[in-house]
Amino acid sequence: DTEVTQTPKHLVMGMTNKKSLKCEQHMGHRAMYWYKQKAKKPPELMFVYSYEKLSINESVPSRFSPECPNSSLLNLHLHALQPEDSALYLCASSQGSLVLGSTDTQYFGPGTRLTVL
């Protein structure tokens, strides 16, 4: 099974709402990622979890709060978002090799299309 699932597929929220995006994989991967993609732009890395610990935060505003409850699940909690945060949010996972120089293919989910009103 090489599938990464994301829920919901679409989300519309107001600027005062609190919502969460969910991501799940059952490939035994130990690294999980959140990306943000604006229309007609490439994905941009937000967060990386390695072995359930936050390893990279690409200076993401605190209104985005990631959580990794276990090795298969990754959440992104959203609070007080701005309209400019509307985008496709992609989750990915990889084996998460800790060996420098190793190759590590990332498997992406279908994304959650978020609209902030």
Add this chain to the structure above:
Amino acid sequence: SQQGEEDPQALSIQEGENATMNCSYKTSINNLQWYRQNSGRGLVHLILIRSNEREKHSGRLRVTLDTSKKSSSLLITASRAADTASYFCATVRMNTGFQKLVFGTGTRLLVSP
């Protein structure tokens, strides 16, 4: 920050023709990967080429890498309508033991029947 730039930004061809996309990057890399994205959905990994490799094939895909010029190309031969998608190169710099992908700007490919 975006490292790679791809050209062309958009490419329109007929079925059966070959499609070539180019990617340039700025820093030293561990490897370079190509991904496909259909209509704003998730990305699909196509092929990976390591920094010590010059050419790699996978089915109808051929990737070249020129580290001296910091550039790569993706060739899709005998294209099909189903190849219509956006194609991104992604470079990899090792960061704390695992890989941090930096995507290029992408090429939108349209293959007409």
